[in-house]
Amino acid sequence: MGGRRIGSRRRFGGAGGFDGFDRFGDFGGERGSGSVLAIGVLGAVVAVAVAVIPVGSIFVAHQQASAAADAAALAAADTASGRIGGYPCEVAAAVATRNRATIAACEVQGLIASVTVVVPGRWGDVSVSARAGPPASRSEAAAVRAPQNRFERFTTKVAVY
Template sequence: MMAGHYREWSRPARLWSLLRDDRGSGSVITLAVIAVLMAVVGLVLAVSTALSEKGQLRADAESAALAAADTESGAVGGYPCENAARAAELGGSELTECTVEGVAAKVEVTRTIWGVSVTVRARAGPPPG
């Protein structure tokens, strides 16, 4: 039995020696760090895109309110809510509500961002009061 000094290990001893062996652990840690960094970058990109879309939605709502108020004041021809809807559509949003009181206009504009319907309200006209 001494030929080659071969010694058969038991299963628990083999498993323990594999667990104690740290060869290749640096590669595993590196891959884990890269995966976490990629997930963080993806999350940051998703959040920044959503915030940018929300900013565009606010601009669309303000444009729609201004279009309605300008139309009602006589500065622009047409119907206030039709012009507001056209202004919202130019930005890629949808006008969901439009009310005109005097020369003041209140609008509500909606857009779907990442599968979620987001709504913004805006008002244009002289200061209330």
């Protein structure tokens, strides 16, 4: 049985011991390092998921609040113009309720309606405002202040309790 077997991995070392290298030059102390690497990668994936899920949830709540605010403002403006019957803020509140939101503020000046709605989110309430009414004339459009930067028009207020 003393012959060399093909495919066997006899280890070198004195008196049957192991000196850290096998005969193919691999480090014997590296065994199991793949498991440690897999645990590290899994931990990184979990950390990224924990960071992304709240952001995604706030994004969904913002989109829901934005849709509810737009619909409520349009309904209030249509009511103020006489296209549909009722009181503008009551109609806006009914439309917001159908969109799973609540009215935080409602203001009607002439034919222009401004509505702020709040949507409860998993990590806090999301508040969005919308304005609806007839198009502004050129002189009124020039008086409206333009956003200072590209992010100012997409601001969202998140209240965490």
